[in-house]
Amino acid sequence: MSGASAIPVEDTEVVVVGARCAGSAAAAAFAQAGRRVVLLEATRLPSDTLSTHLLWPGGVAELRRLGALDRVAELGAPPMRTAYAAGAGHAIRSSFAPVDGVDYALCVRRTGLDAALAATAVAAGAQLRDGARVGELLWRGTRCAGVRYTDSSGTHELRAALVVGADGRRSTVARLAGASRPRLFAPSGRDCYFAYWRDTAVEWRGVAAQWRDGADLGTAFPCDDGLLLALVQPPASQDRPGPGGAERRYREAIERIPGLTARLAGCERVGRVRSATGLVSYFRGSSGPGWALPGDAGHFKDPVTAQGIRDALHYGRRLGELAAPVLHEPQRLDAALRAWESQRLTECLGIYQWTNRLSRATPMSPLEIQLYRRATGDPELARAVTEIFSRTKDPKDVFTPGLAAALAVGALRAAWPSVGPVLTELLHEARDTAADWWQSRAHPAITPATAAVPGVRHA
Numbered sequence: 351m352s353g354a355s356a357i358p359v360e361d362t363e364v365v366v367v368g369a370r371c372a373g374s375a376a377a378a379a380f381a382q383a384g385r386r387v388v389l390l391e392a393t394r395l396p397s398d399t400l401s402t403h404l405l406w407p408g409g410v411a412e413l414r415r416l417g418a419l420d421r422v423a424e425l426g427a428p429p430m431r432t433a434y435a436a437g438a439g440h441a442i443r444s445s446f447a448p449v450d451g452v453d454y455a456l457c458v459r460r461t462g463l464d465a466a467l468a469a470t471a472v473a474a475g476a477q478l479r480d481g482a483r484v485g486e487l488l489w490r491g492t493r494c495a496g497v498r499y500t501d502s503s504g505t506h507e508l509r510a511a512l513v514v515g516a517d518g519r520r521s522t523v524a525r526l527a528g529a530s531r532p533r534l535f536a537p538s539g540r541d542c543y544f545a546y547w548r549d550t551a552v553e554w555r556g557v558a559a560q561w562r563d564g565a566d567l568g569t570a571f572p573c574d575d576g577l578l579l580a581l582v583q584p585p586a587s588q589d590r591p592g593p594g595g596a597e598r599r600y601r602e603a604i605e606r607i608p609g610l611t612a613r614l615a616g617c618e619r620v621g622r623v624r625s626a627t628g629l630v631s632y633f634r635g636s637s638g639p640g641w642a643l644p645g646d647a648g649h650f651k652d653p654v655t656a657q658g659i660r661d662a663l664h665y666g667r668r669l670g671e672l673a674a675p676v677l678h679e680p681q682r683l684d685a686a687l688r689a690w691e692s693q694r695l696t697e698c699l700g701i702y703q704w705t706n707r708l709s710r711a712t713p714m715s716p717l718e719i720q721l722y723r724r725a726t727g728d729p730e731l732a733r734a735v736t737e738i739f740s741r742t743k744d745p746k747d748v749f750t751p752g753l754a755a756a757l758a759v760g761a762l763r764a765a766w767p768s769v770g771p772v773l774t775e776l777l778h779e780a781r782d783t784a785a786d787w788w789q790s791r792a793h794p795a796i797t798p799a800t801a802a803v804p805g806v807r808h809a
Contacts, residue, residue, distance in 0.1 A: 357498070359507045362388045363677055365497050366476070366514040367484050367523050369395060370460070372645025372662035373516030374467035375416055379670020381475035382417075385677060388508055389471055390482040390499055392517075396465035400626060402544060402581055402653045403463060404558070404571050405456045408740035409660030411449040413456075416667055417474070421466035422458055427574040429454035430558040433736050436609050437562030438714050440722040444732035449740050455558050457571035457579055459546075463659075482506075487513065487526045487641070493680070494527065494640030511677045513641045516666065521647035524634060529643060532632035534702075534789070538652045539711035540567070542626040543600040544581035547617040551578075554613060561609040565711045567654065568603065568610035580614060582607070583654055585711040586627065596625040626653070631706055633695055637687035639680070644669050649694060651702055652709035655739060665694045701738070703786045704745040716761035716772045717754075717779060724760065754779075 366377045369391035377389045393399075405413070413419040431454045435442045446453050472478050481501050488496035488507060496509035515523025524530050549555065549572055559570045567583045582603035600623040604610055629652055636648030645662040672690050676682035714722075725732040731753075737743040761772045 357505050357507050359509065360388075361509045362386045362477075363510055364388070364512050364514060365390065365508050365510040366516055367497065368392075368516035368518065368521075368645070368647070369468045369471070369478060369480065370399065370464045370516070370518075370645075370662075371467060371659050372647070372666040373514065374418075374464070374471040375412075375663045375666030376514050376516060376644055376670050377471040377476040378416055378418075378467075378474045379667045380674050381471060383670060383674035384475075385670075385674050387471075387476040388510075389468070389476045389478045390484060390497070390508075391468070391478065391480040392483045394480050395468055395478075396461045398459070398461045399464070400624060401460045401659070402542070402579065402656060403458055403460050403573070403659060404569075404579075404656040405458070405659055406656065406736075406739045406741075407446045407449040407452045407455060408742060409663065410454065410456050411452045412660055412663035412667070414450065414452065416467075416470060416663060418467055418470040421469060422456070422463060425458055425462040425466065425574045427456045427458045428555045428572050429456065430556050430572065431455075432557045433732075433739075434557050434559040435562075435722070435725075436560070437722050438719040440719075440726045442722060442725045442732050444725075444729060444736055446740065447733055447737050447742060449742055455571075457558075457573040459573055459575075459577070462574060484517075484522050487523065492639055494638065511640065512673060512683065514669065515641065515643045515647045516645045516662075517647055519646045519650055521643060523641065524643055524647050527638060527641050527643075529635045529638070529648075532630075532634050535630050535632040536702075536706040536709075538629040538631065538654075538706075538709040539586055540583040540629070540652065540654060540709050541586045541599070542581065542583050542629065542653055543596055543603065543623055544579060544625075545600060545623045546573070546620045547578045547580055547614060548620055549576055549578035550616045550618075551613065559609075559613060561607050562714055563607045563609070564713050566603055566606050567708075567711075568607040570610060570613045577620060578614075578617060580604070580610065581653075582610070583709075583711070586629075596623045599625075629653075629709075631702060631709070633698075633702070635691075636694070637684075637691045639684055642669055642673070642687050642690065648691075649698060649702075651698075651705045654708045655701065655705040657701060657705065657739075657741075660741065661694075661698065665690070668693070699790055700744045700746060701741065703789070704738070707782065715775045715779075716765060717757045717775060720757040720760040720764070724757070 363386040486498040584603040636643040644666040
């Protein structure tokens with residue numbers, strides 16, 4: 351800290367680095383609890399960021415809990431009350447089970463969404479400083495005690511009881527805290543390409559749609575300003591796309607998905623194709639003395655299940671609720687941070703494992719085909735699967751041993767007498783189930799540490 355006397359020094363209680371979904375949610379929760387919060391954002395809001403920005407009903411319910419839903423609703427994204435999934439000749443339509451009274455999904459572009467979330471944090475009492483880039487963490491022994499950042503007026507120091515790093519997958523706070531290396535990780539088998547279209551299909555404006563064709567996956571989500579987000583996730587390519595490569599791969603993937611091609615008929619593309627490649631899902635170590643990592647800074651899942659914003663909002667808010675009451679009691683604060691991290695890992699591991707399976711970019715398996723066939727005639731099963739996406743059910747609560755047996759029998763009957771591929775798939779499924787079970791038991795960070803922290807519960 352040599353030379354610190356020339357740098358303006360300020361005291362607060364919480365510094366949140368990153369003012370988008372996780373950061374604004376955490377800042378709002380701390381401010382609502384009466385804590386002094388400074389929210390630092392490197393960009394100038396409102397601004398865009400790379401994101402597929404779908405919120406299932408569980409995510410929309412998080413907006414309501416945070417007090418941001420009215421601001422977000424004003425942006426004009428249409429409520430999607432129908433889920434549509436098609437693959438292997440089967441098409442499933444289902445409604446969404448309500449989550450705290452919310453029975454619809456929303457797809458809101460990040461420029462408006464993030465500005466609404468930051469405004470919610472400011473309205474709660476947080477102080478927003480955009481154009482502020484964190485370059486160093488301040489330490490008192492082994493305890494994080496604040497940040498040093500720069501903005502247009504120079505370099506500043508902010509001292510705080512807690513530094514929250516909500517600054518994304520390439521988190522500066524994670525790197526400076528020595529937490530960049532993940533504890534669990536799984537490379538995706540898919541690349542992601544998406545673009546916006548001027549939507550002319552009025553009858554589809556209330557539908558969140560997905561298609562599976564071969565190894566390709568495509569989605570269409572109506573969003574604000576009369577636009578449609580059309581996304582494709584083809585198998586990952588090892589080749590760099592080069593000039594025009596994203597455009598070509600996007601167009602080729604759409605052409606391989608007839609249902610998505612039909613959905614886009616009459617729609618006009620707006621803007622360029624955006625891409626996310628080389629994706630890796632992970633859990634990082636997300637807490638330490640005086641610091642925590644909500645959002646993508648600490649945990650990221652492949653976008654194939656569209657869980658990122660919901661989890662950023664939920665665990666950002668939960669961080670504030672758990673840590674605010676013990677902010678100035680270091681031992682209790684550290685216990686609360688560990689409990690929060692353990693809670694997130696415990697609650698997210700099942701959807702993380704399920705997402706990793708869907709991100710393998712393989713053609714639909716015999717068991718998946720049977721699931722689609724069965725759900726076509728079973729509205730309750732179709733609705734239960736949507737509850738996984740809304741996080742009111744864990745995958746294991748839907749894909750029970752009884753359902754697994756029924757799907758296996760159906761797949762064997764459909765393939766008879768050529769059952770070899772089905773038996774191979776059943777062996778793979780058994781192997782994957784065992785590996786997931788072992789991962790949930792063997793990883794030390796999964797053991798909850800909540801006994802001494804009031805108010806911590808596990809869903």
